[in-house]
Amino acid sequence: MKITSKLYTALIFIFLFAPILVLLVFSFNEAKSLSVFSGFSLKWYQELFHDENTLESVKNTLILAVAATVISTVMGTAAAVGIHKLKNRWYRMAVNTVTNIPMINPDIITGISMMLVFVFVGRLFGASTSLNFWTMLIAHVTFCLPYVIFQVLPKLQQMERDLTEAAMDLGCTPFRAFLKVTMPEILPGIITGAIMAFTLSLDDFVISYFTSGNDFQTLPIRIYGMTKKTVTPKMYALATIIFFVTLTLLLLNNFVESGEDKRWRELKKQRKIRLKRSEQS
């Protein structure tokens, strides 16, 4: 890289990482100030671990994220298999378009639109508040599904079509053929999809904000409440922890992907060797 390129890259990364650095540094600040660093201390972390409301919201966030991930991964994988087998072009295009909607639509519209349905249905049943854990779960599953589907579909398209047919010719039921043949091939896509769903669910604020009730608060919603008042470095300590957890997940995902690349290269190599041998003999 040329020196100007290096300089430019450095400037961009200063811009991108300045706020994160501020968070990390000031979460260890002794004083309450968020602009003057007066000494190293872990007291905000200690306070964080004694804040029961925050811990409760962490627990809620995890429960919600796990539930949303499991449901959207299972349903999304099944949907991807279904879409892949669709013969009708129009039906396929319709499903694709609908799947794209939650990814393209602004979060605020996705959130508002689902909230309207929940409130309407709640009113039909005469409930005073219709927003709760379940409405939030439905919303999270809905915005996670497209990401799972679009991770699994390409893996299905990479697969050789004949493989499942062969398994079924050899006596497998379609479901068994799926488990034994298709599943191992598309597993990396499923894992990436699941990790994406999990991190998206953990991080979501806007859609959760419109679809949550008072009885079930997730972390981003609690943070929103906290930033309405004056903020202590306690929140920065929390942000630091969340940051490192998501970072670990991201790196884990990269690891899975690079393992997958290696496996592909190995397979290709073996195939080449086999071809050469068959040519020779």
Next chain:
Amino acid sequence: MTMQTSVKTKKRGGMSLALAPYSAWSLLFILVPLIFVAYYAFTDDNFAFTTENITRFFTATSELKADDGTIGEVRTYLVIFMRSLKLAAISTLVCLLMGYPMAYIMARAKVRTQKTLVTLIMIPMWMNFLIRTYAWMTILQDTGILNGLLGLVGIDKIHIIGTETAVVIGMVYDYFPYMILPIYSILAKMDGKLLEAARDLGCNSVSVFKRVIFPLSLPGVISGITMVLIPSISTFYISQKLGNGKFFLIGDAIEGQYIANNLHFAAAIAFILMVILLACMALVKYLTARLVYGGE
């Protein structure tokens, strides 16, 4: 023969069964909600048809104190909407001007460096959006870190927080990776032979960029623009924190109506936003088709 057909029907039945839960789900929780936005937008509290919510958006007025102290009447929501559009357009332009060179540098780096740079660009996206924005607030404050650093170098303090500039900084920061990544992925895939050919045919570096690289990267630029423009038009919270609540945006208006439990009016604003975004995207798609794929 009969056996074969029976196997085939069985298979097809199994597959549509796999798609069935998702079909039902997407119908109920993607399509029906969008219809409900329109339904709420065109009804009053008793669900009787009305266009009042829509008219209110275009005609509601409020008093606005101008800089010189005079008080004038303005159309509340149109002002908010134009402001959202303006700030989002500025942010998108800044993202493009800052992001294109970065994407270009990334695409020309070694493959290994490329991978590291992509990961590094994505890392800030994994910090919660609310906290990121809040961190900028503490940086930009009058007594914040930026002014502290400027003071050390001996430059006068600057007042940023609570201005439109601060809101733009927040938007650019939050959506910057969405601009870089699509442009980068197009530039990285570009065939190096094309550039060599252009050079062999007598182009200098500037005209290689102008005549070959930039036109070929347009699809990435366009998807980058849509990916930054859409969330920054509809954002809320950023302007509340970095603009000290002075610059209400369309997202803030929707949130405000939601908090006040005016669901029908909130739906009307969301509906108008959705229609305008759809029109914008159709326009972008049309222009892409003309400029990029069917140029002549």
